[in-house]
Amino acid sequence: MHLRIREHPIIDFSGREKISFYFNGEKIVGYKGDSIASAIHASGVKRLSESLKGRHRGFFCGIGKCSSCLMTVNGIPNIRTCIAPLQEDINVETQSKSVPWPKVDYDAWEDGLNIEVDILVVGAGPAGLSASIEAAKQGATVLLVDENPRVGGQLIKQTHKFFGSKHEKAGIRGVDIAKDLEREARDHSNIKILLESTVFGVYEDPSYNGFTFGVMKRENYKSRLVKVHCKEVIISVGAMENMLLFPGNDLPGVYGAGGVQTLMNVYGVKPGNKVLMVGAGNVGLIVSYQLLQAGVDVDRVVEAAPIIGGYHVHAAKLRRFGVPIYTSHSIKEVYGNDCVEGAFVVELDENWQPIEGSEENVECDTVCLAVGLTPSTRLLEQLHVEMADIPEAGGRVAIHDEYMETSVRGVYVSGDSSGIEEASTAMIEGKISGISAALALGYNRDAEELRKEYIERLEKLRAGPFGEKPRIAKRKILEEWRRYHGRL
Amino acid sequence: MGGYEETGVLSLDDLLNIPSEKQLEKGVAISECIQNIPCNPCVDACSVDAISMKDINSPPVVDYDRCTACGNCVAVCPGLALFIVKIKEDKAWITLPYEFLPIPEKNDTVDALDREGNIVGEGKIIRVRKQNSTWIITVEVDRSLAMIVRNIRCRR
The missing domain is CATH 3.10.20.440 (2Fe-2S iron-sulphur cluster binding domain, sarcosine oxidase, alpha subunit, N-terminal domain)
Incomplete structure (x- = not known):
């Protein structure tokens, strides 16, 4: 081993x-x-x-x-x-x-389970957990569903301390924030949690006035159907790591940086022994540092842009251990027989074109790609939510208002699946979506005041230069939302 | 070489304010957090209100006269960008957050590293403690390295 x-x-x-x-x-x-x-x-x-x-x-x-x-x-x-x-x-x-093809197991279909709740929350990451807790606090009943065997989403691999303010648990490690949120969700009698379960489709059920979802609950590698009736739904299913085009990009050993973070920090397994990191945004920088913590050698970080995209403090942590960061450099190809044996990196000119003769061979057994994320939106598309292509949000996203409600009444979105950002803002967006969903159903302990406060906090976190991209993304999303409603 | 945005390495000119010799003799927190990032736990962690910020996106400014070098900010900073520097005669004591194994022990001799990971001298471990689930290490180096050493490497 x-x-x-x-x-x-x-x-x-x-x-x-x-x-x-x-x-x-x-x-x-x-x-x-x-x-x-x-x-x-x-x-x-x-x-x-x-x-x-x-x-x-x-x-x-x-x-x-x-x-x-x-x-x-x-x-x-x-x-x-x-x-x-x-x-x-x-x-x-x-x-x-x-x-x-798998054999049809008719028992699984007949032995169905029915659950009826006020709000279905899909995805138990920082957004979904926060949404569930807020909605439950206002009095709504919540079913929180996640594909993984544990709640916490990507928080469970974030060994670093979080930025933001004390309201978003700044200075506390992501793994510990996950535990706090899980405790809070599990302690709430209004929240039911269904793990290892996939919400795969929305259905029309003439006998129910609301949404009907099909859920696949996995047990011992077999699946069982669960039918969920809910009045509202919050989609907080996160995002997926981007691939980069280069020869050899499908060789085993080319991994998503987030995937590597999961492997190391959730399961205690190293991806390999020597890594080339592609991308110097926060994810690339943080995962590189965490690779060092796991005892893995990081040869270098290459970044196609002329400057480091992530926070300087993350870059500095890495540089202090002697790991070089090459800006205006990218990966040209990966080679190896059965898995990665090395890669060629290349310098880029001011037009981001490879400079001839600048290729350098990097011997490594792992290439980590930290080149951005794409929002997961399939359920939203199935729900016929109005979508828009917003590059600053990471691609195609559901248009929504500042209360996180989409174009379909009763369907909310929060976290990375509403536009790529980071975990602190995902938690606040989650809270806003949870409160809005509860409020729309008439649950209102202190919902309106709280929601106002959360929206203000979110604006403050996004106000700086590093918040520019999500700020533009959310502004465009809101413009699309207004345009759509003007059309109606 | 370009600036820190290209290299990931700060120069002293990048720092917002440099403490005086007298302030360094007393011992003060040095902030190497110079970008406008949305983060402020150091302000809340400071027991004497020596760290201020215009708003959550501004970099922290340390009031060196007020700072008591307690190290609360070192333990809480998510960017591991706060250090305590104290000059004692011909030596400098540098207190830094350390998240690697092995954790050094008191009196260990370690390599003293600069902001690029180069070995620039030898350090002696003065103090090891854990706060906010982070190891906080105080290392003694030559006085001339007070504003240069920002990392250590165990020799064991």
């Missing part, structure tokens, strides 16, 4: 119970709390799946969004192994394109 983190300065990975399981017929050992993919990766195996053309596929996003890790578990194909919890004695097999 040579990619396990033995000791870590922030997280205690000791004392976990060992679990053995079978990978392609061979018995290997992981730990309780591992995902299937993290346990396999820890044993040094980086090839998890195969593309339709038979190319190797490895881990990429680590949070169930990219499908790069589909494997067959106990005979059931297409299991997203990065979010499937490891269990004793399971049989995990690498699958190829000719994998048979």
Whole structure:
């Protein structure tokens, strides 16, 4: 198990119970709390799946969004192994394109479960947790659904202390904020939490005056249907890491920086031993530092822009350990047989074009991509919410008003799925969406005053130069919203 | 070489204000947080109101006469950008946040590193404590390195 983190300065990975399981017929050992993919990766195996053309596929996003890790578990194909919890004695097999379709398990359909609540919150990250807590505090009943076995979204891998003000728990590590929010949500009798569950579709149910959602609840790698009736829904499903185009970008060992953060800080597994980081925004800088904390060598950070995009303080933390940051540099290609063996980086001119002869070979076993995120919006599209392409928001997003309500009454959005930003603002947006949803249903303890305060706080956090992009994004979204309502 | 936005490394000219020799002898917090980022826990953490900010997006300004070098700000700063510097005769004591293993022990000899990770001298560990789930290390270096050393590396 040579990619396990033995000791870590922030997280205690000791004392976990060992679990053995079978990978392609061979018995290997992981730990309780591992995902299937993290346990396999820890044993040094980086090839998890195969593309339709038979190319190797490895881990990429680590949070169930990219499908790069589909494997067959106990005979059931297409299991997203990065979010499937490891269990004793399971049989995990690498699958190829000719994998048979899964067998229909009619019991799962007949044995359906029905839940009726005021508000369905999809996604239990900083936005969804905050939304649920605020809505419940006003008196609404909430069902909080998440695909992962744990709540907290991406907070559970944020070992660094948060920025912002004391209201957003500044100075506290993200992992500890996740615990606080989880405690608060679990302690509230109005909140029911459904984990390892995917909200996959919206339906018309003539017998119910409200929204009807289909939810797939996973148990022991099998799925079971849950029908949810709700009056309102808050979509806070986060975002997905962007890919970058270059030869070799699909070799196992090319990972999303956030995926690597999950692997290290949630499961205690190193992505490799030497990393090339692509992108010097906050994610690239923070994950590079956390790689060092996990005992992984970071060769360098390359950034295509002429200046470092992330906070200087994050860059300084990295530089103090001797890691160089090359601005106006990018990755040209990755090479390797079965997985990454190295990469060529290249200097860019003022027009962002590669300078001939500037190629440099970087020997590494891992390339981390920290080149932005794209909002996850599929459920919103299914709900026929009006969308707009807003580059500053990270792509296609649901237009919404300052109360986070979309063009469809009763459908709210918050966090990265409403436009890419960061966790502190996601928590405030979540609060606003939760309060707005509760208020629309008539639950109003102190909702109006609180919402006003949250909106002011959000504006303050976005007021500086680093808030310019989300500020523009939200302004454009609001303009689109007004234009849309003018049309109606 | 370009400025800190290109390199990630500050020069002393980038700092908002530099304490006097007398203030350094008393011991003061030095802020290397110079950008307009939305963050202010250091202001709340200061027990003597020595850190001020125009608004949450302004960089912190330390009132060196008021600062008691208690180190509360060092433990809370999410950017790990606050340090305590105190000059004692021909030595300088630098207090910094440290998030790596192994954690040094008192009297250990360590490498003293500058803002680029270069070894610029030797340090002796004076004090090790934990506050706000962060190890806070005080290292003694040569006085000439007071405004240069910002990191350590254990030799063990």
